[in-house]
Amino acid sequence: MAASAGKPRRLELVASLAEHDATAWCVAWNPTKQLLASCSSDKTVRVWSCGSDGSWSCVGKLDGFVTRTVRSVAWSPGGELLAATSFDGDTAIWRCSGGPAAGEPAESGAPASFEALASLQGHENEVKGAAWSDDGGYLATSGRDKNVWVWEAEEDGEFECAGVLTGHSQDVKTVLWLPRAADGGPQDLVSCSYDSTARVWREDPTTGDWACAQVLEGHGGTVWSAAAAPDGAALVTAGYDGRLMVWTRAGADSSSSSSSSSSSSSADAGVDAKEWRSAGTFESGHGAACLSVAWSPSGGVVASAGADDSLRFSAIRAGSLSPLHHEEGAHDGDANCVAWCPWSMGGGRLLASCGDDGAVRVWRWSDPDTPA
Numbered sequence: 001m002a003a004s005a006g007k008p009r010r011l012e013l014v015a016s017l018a019e020h021d022a023t024a025w026c027v028a029w030n031p032t033k034q035l036l037a038s039c040s041s042d043k044t045v046r047v048w049s050c051g052s053d054g055s056w057s058c059v060g061k062l063d064g065f066v067t068r069t070v071r072s073v074a075w076s077p078g079g080e081l082l083a084a085t086s087f088d089g090d091t092a093i094w095r096c097s098g099g100p101a102a103g104e105p106a107e108s109g110a111p112a113s114f115e116a117l118a119s120l121q122g123h124e125n126e127v128k129g130a131a132w133s134d135d136g137g138y139l140a141t142s143g144r145d146k147n148v149w150v151w152e153a154e155e156d157g158e159f160e161c162a163g164v165l166t167g168h169s170q171d172v173k174t175v176l177w178l179p180r181a182a183d184g185g186p187q188d189l190v191s192c193s194y195d196s197t198a199r200v201w202r203e204d205p206t207t208g209d210w211a212c213a214q215v216l217e218g219h220g221g222t223v224w225s226a227a228a229a230p231d232g233a234a235l236v237t238a239g240y241d242g243r244l245m246v247w248t249r250a251g252a253d254s255s256s257s258s259s260s261s262s263s264s265s266s267a268d269a270g271v272d273a274k275e276w277r278s279a280g281t282f283e284s285g286h287g288a289a290c291l292s293v294a295w296s297p298s299g300g301v302v303a304s305a306g307a308d309d310s311l312r313f314s315a316i317r318a319g320s321l322s323p324l325h326h327e328e329g330a331h332d333g334d335a336n337c338v339a340w341c342p343w344s345m346g347g348g349r350l351l352a353s354c355g356d357d358g359a360v361r362v363w364r365w366s367d368p369d370t371p372a
Contacts, residue, residue: 010313010325010367014350015056017048017360024354026072026337032079033096033103034343035059035112036352038360039070045084047112048360049100050345056362059100060112065092065119072174074130074139082114083139085127091120091141091151093159117157122149122164129174133187138162140189142172148191148201150210163210165201170194174225179232181274188213188274190235192223198237200276214276218245227295227302234319235276236302238290244282244304246319250275279319285312285326292337296349296372301365305335305353311363315370324370327363331355340372348372 022041029036036048036056047060068087075082082094094114096102101112124145131140139151139159148165171194178188178200189201189210202213216223221240228235235247284290286306293304295316302314302321311327333356341350348366365372 010365011311011327012348012364012366013361014054014364015362017046017056017058017362018358019046019058020044020358020360022358023333023356024336024358024360025069027339027352027354027360028073028075029339029341029343029352030075030079031077031342033100034345035079035100036360036362037073037075037082038352038354039073039084040358041069042358043068043070045070045073045082046360047082047101047114049112052105060114062092062094062114065116066090068126071126071128072130074132076132076136076139077134078136081117081132081136083130083132083141085130085141085143087126089121089123089125089127089143091127091130091139092116093118093120093139095157118159120149120151120159122161123147129172129191131175131177131189133177134180138177138187140175140177140191142175142191144171146170146172146193148172148175148189150189162208163203165189165191165199165210165212167199167212167215168193168195168197173222176226176228178228178235179230181232190226190228192226192237194222196221196223196239198223198226202274213274216245216247216276218278218281219243222289224290225292227293229295229316230297230299234279234316236293236295236316236321238284238293238304240289242284242286242288242290242306244284244290244293244302244314244321246279246282246316246321247276248279248319250277280321282314282321284314285323286310291334294338294340294351296340296365297342298349298371300370301372303338303340303351305330305338305355307334309333309335309355311335311338311353313365324367330361331359332357
């Protein structure tokens with residue numbers, strides 16, 4: 001989308017990183033270091049860093065640990081551990097041990113080094129999603145076996161299974177931890193599935209048992225991705241139907257009316273403040289499957305990646321989405337993932353995307369009227 005005369009572009013391409021040899025599936029920013037991880041069907045994880053001159057380069061490559069596609073990557077909240085899920089059925093855990101991975105500047109010339117910490121085995125086949133809880137105490141993984149596994153991180157670097165969450169009837173594509181509630185209670189977990197639903201899972205703080213608290217329905221096909229508002233008061237899901245659904249807490253105020261074609265069912269008899277309700281269903285504009293969605297750190301912009309090769313950006317206010325920008329041809333093939341950078345780097349907010357073309361692209365969003 002071209003910028004209006006006299007008005008700068010909202011989105012600028014900063015770097016195009018083309019070292020993967022096959023489809024790139026996922027990108028993840030390190031929350032504490034200037035590092036970006038990506039994974040691919042080429043069976044590798046690559047770690048990228050930005051130098052003081054603004055140039056990006058590959059500072060680390062993890063390979064030889066799988067025989068099939070690496071489907072997702074996720075950094076722990078402290079930035080020390082990197083989880084990588086694979087179609088082998090394993091989840092590899094790596095610890096940052098040197099170079100930029102340990103906080104050294106990219107200009108030092110030292111490669112990022114990682115120590116293999118653990119290999120988590122439990123899923124029956126392909127593992128597709130991974131996400132760490134806010135305190136790093138739990139890692140959730142999801143797979144083709146229709147299950148979500150919750151792993152508890154021990155102090156000695158070991159991981160123990162804390163729960164196997166069953167209920168989906170098809171592949172579970174992605175998982176997302178919701179921001180912790182103000183009361184400091186357990187974090188809820190969201191899973192997105194090929195069965196056209198998202199599920200909300202909740203741990204009993206007394207017994208430690210996990211159960212499905214709610215099923216979110218309304219998409220006309222696979223729910224590919226979900227993202228939460230920074231304050232945890234709203235949730236957006238992205239689907240094969242090309243739509244974005246916005247959900248708000250039952251106790252929250254929203255000016256949008258609920259979509260009559262969507263519903264949510266709860267495992268509890270009554271509705272409480274933690275329950276989600278639909279605030280609206282919106283066309284993403286992709287005209288094809290919406291494969292990934294990300295909510296900006298400021299809370300004002302939702303980015304989506306689609307099977308139409310593009311990235312789209314929407315302003316979100318009071319539970320309603322309105323189009324801001326369309327980046328046509330962001331990738332040569334499906335745009336598989338989009339992720340906002342959690343830390344600031346002058347002149348706007350960075351985000352990353354990756355696609356079927358194997359490219360990892362770094363962008364800068366700079367719209368003073370709608371900051372990210």
